[in-house]
Amino acid sequence: MVRSHVSSCFWLGLPISFCKNNLPSKEFRMVLEDEEGLEFDAVYIGNRTGLSGGWRGFAMHHNLEEGDSLVFELAEHDKFKIYIIKAIDDDVKEAEPDDKNDNGVTKEEPDQEESPVAEPPKGAKRRKLRGRR
Numbered sequence: 001m002v003r004s005h006v007s008s009c010f011w012l013g014l015p016i017s018f019c020k021n022n023l024p025s026k027e028f029r030m031v032l033e034d035e036e037g038l039e040f041d042a043v044y045i046g047n048r049t050g051l052s053g054g055w056r057g058f059a060m061h062h063n064l065e066e067g068d069s070l071v072f073e074l075a076e077h078d079k080f081k082i083y084i085i086k087a088i089d090d091d092v093k094e095a096e097p098d099d100k101n102d103n104g105v106t107k108e109e110p111d112q113e114e115s116p117v118a119e120p121p122k123g124a125k126r127r128k129l130r131g132r133r
Contacts, residue, residue, distance in 0.1 A: 010056035014072075019049040022074055031079040032058045058082075 014023075025046040032040040032054065040061070042054030064070075067087030075081040 010059060011050055011052060012055050013048070013050040016049050019046070023049075028078065030054075031076075033075065033079060033081050034058075034062065035083055 030042050030044045032042050040058040042051050069085040071083040073081040
């Protein structure tokens, strides 16, 4: 998901070739069903090959964020089954560091000179991924 899919305009463009082969070219109502079976009404706009009305409610209900991935399955001619893969799993708690080594002795803090912090390359974007290091 990119920002326009999950905030501000809440427009979700779909692949043109998929839409031309599987969906009508006019505007019509679609059902978006999540993994738990909860259904949301949405508006598919055929001439723009995307979802608009109702997509915002689905995105907000599922707290979709930039970087999340979704898998759309055309379950019926007017129904998408949607599987959500979160970029940041809110259920994963970061492990707290253990202050003791295997022998129960308190670990010493490394000197800053011994463990320099690498500067990211200019123009590099940092992504916050909890639970992945």
